[in-house]
Amino acid sequence: MYTDLNRPPLDLDALRKALVSSGPDGASRAPYASLDLVEETGSTNADLLARAADSDLDRAVLVAEFQDHGRGRHARSWVAPPRSALSVSVLLRMPGLEISSLGWLPLLTGVAVVNALRSVAEVDASLKWPNDVLVGGRKVAGILAEVSQTVPVPSVVVGVGLNVSLTEDELPVPTATSLALAGAATIDRDTLLRAVLRELAVQWNAWREDGWATAGLAADYRARCATIGQPVRVSLPGDRELLGVATDVDEQGRIVVLPDGGGEPVAVAAGDVTHLRPRD
Incomplete structure (x- = not known):
């Protein structure tokens, strides 16, 4: 039984119903093949990388209510109180993608997170190059992509850490913020997680259907990038x-x-x- 009524747990059954294909042929048209939720782990990225090494796992989502060794860029740590944030990683396999284009996946993920936050949280989210998500000039989310393998099929685990209900005292650095502090229209983590994962699937599928071309993706990224002109x-x-x-x-x-x-x-x-x- 959770004790903080302001930070309820995620609803795994509802998330799976909304996001996971119900049959082997994906007949439900849901974007993901699996979604697992753990109460606590070191790093969702590390866990999915370990799973991917010995399996054909694809379109797999792992969410943690708390991670005590969350990783950011340049091996920086990221930790938030239990159920105050979204800590989610997704494993994606990309047949036909040139290795030189792998670096676009975290940028694409940034576009997806910005779109989701603008839509459901109704905040003026933007991107600081390469993939920090800002609200009001302060960091609300970070993204880390790690390559699982490059052959025979390029495979990447991309993780998102989103500050949802953190108070000012709980922020890791003064330049950070949370959706609650930014006055978001919702801080319901189920709603936010569904929006982020659906938008990631939309962006990823559009990129794949475009033959992994980068021109359209680059234009979408530029339109959301607050760094340009600064x-x-x-x-x-x-x-x-x-x-x-x-x-x-x-x-x-x-x-x-x-x-x-x-x-x-x-x-x-x-x-x-x-x-x-x-x-x-």
Whole structure:
């Protein structure tokens, strides 16, 4: 029996009914083949990666009410109080996808999360390159994609951590927020999880049906990216730093920065971006 009436558990039966195919041929037209819920784990991404290694698992969803070793980019940790957030990972196999395009999956997931939050939570969500989800300039969700295998079929586990009901005192860093703090229209986690997973399926299926082409996906990403047009500081590998204005996200998913002081635009594939105050 849960004790926090403001943070009820997820309804596994209802989620499966809404999201999981009912028959071997997928006759229900639901987007996922399986959905499992655990009370506690270290990392849903790590768990799905382990399952994928010895199986043909595909379109599999794993959700945790609490994870104590949640992972973000650059091996950063992410922990939230039980049932205060959504911690969900999805395993997707992508036959025919070029290995060079694997990096688009976390960006696609960012588009899906933004769409879902704008729709059901009614918040002005946007993306900070590459895949932080912002509301009011503060991070409400993070995304981490990890490759399970590249041959014979590229397979990736993509995880989403979404702050739902965290209070100001529970936020991991001052630059974070939660849907509750942002005044979202709903903080019902069942509603939010259904919306995120359905939108992820919509975006992923559209990408697959487009032959894994990136032009349309890049346009959708740019339309939701708050980094474009912003003065930024990019922390690069090797303790290097780039200051300038972000002008674009190219079709390789790189952020393009026009350096301060002039020079040619620089396309950055990996780095930490900080949005700076607009210059007078």
